[in-house]
Amino acid sequence: MEKSKKSYTRSSKMGLGRLIPALFASSSLGLCALDAITYEVHGDLINFSKVGFNNNPINPVKGLYPTGTFVELTGKLESTMHLGKGWSVSIGGALGGMPYDGTRYDRYSKNLIQDAASTKITQGQYAGKTYLEVWEQQKNSCGGKWGCGSILNGGKYANTGTPGGIADPRGIGYMFMGEWNGLFPNYYPAYAYSPGQSRPYEVYKANIQYKSDKVWMILGRYDTTQVEDIDWFYQLTQGFYGLFKLHSKVKLQVFSSWGRGIADGQWMFPIYREKPWGEHKIGLIYQVNKHFSIHPHVWFSPQVFTAPEVKFHYDTNPEFAGSGFRSQTTFYAMYVYQWKNDYVPGIGHVGRYGLARYNTWDTWGLYNGVANNVNAPTGFNANAPWCGKGYNPWCGLQGPGGATLLFKQRFDINNHNTSFGIYLNIGNPNPNIGTYGNPVAIDGVEQWTGSIYGLGFASINNITAADAVTVYWKGGGVYGNFDWELAERFTHAPRTTAQALALYLNYQFGKHVKAGIKLEWFYAGINAGYNPGVGFLSSYGQPFNMTTGVFSSGSFAQNYANVGGVGKTVWQDRSHLMTHISYSF
Incomplete structure (x- = not known):
């Protein structure tokens, strides 16, 4: 020494x-x-299944799509070597597969062509014509473009829309198991969705860590659910995490992410480049006393968004261990500013002038026939010419941002609990934060429960949609190795109205085996002007434009072009069963 x-x-x-x-x-x-070197090894074998109860055939004209059914297997193995004096090194890998992908067997409606011939388009440049008329007109418009094909004549990139025929023998289950969106210098390359590009494997941990009573630092790949107060990011990242004790009551937090991924049994996303210049957070955690904490901080991604936020948390009984009474109150207030200077060479606009990401804005439907004046000289936005003439400057774009407010309240009485909350979006704050990690998920309010053919690809629901409000209630109990929970949610937004009621049952069998089941009733209506099938893709991963009948790569890379919308509100059952069983050591 x-x-x-x-x-x-x-x-x-x-x-x-x-x-x-x-x-x-x-x-x-x-x-x-250094102290004596020690090590530990952990592993998981996870089986996850989802059974969608709605098996309607695919009919883009009517906006009808099945929910999706699949079975997944995931194996994870990791090891941590403790070097002593607070230092450790970890490495972990995961391998997954999908024994059953129901989307490989989903079929077109037998009435597809008949409905296309009798239904008129209600918006855009083809308004007044039938779908089939325009599909016939556009079926040879691809001109050999990569990834482009028509629903009428099929071809290399799209399967012919044969009434009653299978829509995509390849299936789109890779959106749960193996979707890979590129790592620096790549950024959402279109070829990532072509056959053979999915990667159901990854090195999800590879880090060096130092932890003491004053400093906690991690460098490399790690799991953000295992660190403190990273509420808006799930699950894996590569980068740096630091927590520094400045005072007995104040800690400085620094988070810098240069990639994001998932390996949790339900999803397998190898770590990819989520934002052009990463996503970062810096803030203070002020522990006023053992009951009350204040967490002012800012999330930001250069040229994309800057989001100052404050989190308040009050806990009447932090030492609660299943006996007595506990009340926890949490409030989040975030303002999201979308950057004006958002053009990245080789990528395009990624902030307020970027096309609506995850379709959270959906402004081509909401403001149908209303133009924007972003491109003042021509009177419309060249990126969204379908908007027509009018006054809305953000038609089809992410827009300037907005605010998110979240209030959560939980009560524990011995082994029983009840909680409720409200999640409110003012404007469009969540195209870049809130869709891939959200505090409501920490409270068990699931975001990814819709149709696999729906929003954002892979079934995101509308909690994070523009101008959406969600209220929820939960109640449950713990009885030794068994726990149960009943949860109800109601969401309303310009795009949709949805309600869900779910029952969760879980049991721990000894030290190593855990099993659970969820049964959810979920009913949702997509309003006129919006598209329930924005995640309906060709076998090469290109989204379907219901207005033109073309699967086009021009609508791809997470930035949607106008892919049409239904003429009237479409209500569909998204009820489902989920099961999981895991062996851990």
């Missing part, structure tokens, strides 16, 4: 070049006189 101190002193006289190596070898971070 004394030798380390002398090395540090000499280096401080020799310049920064020798100071930094000496610092990391000094006793101040505990690298000298």
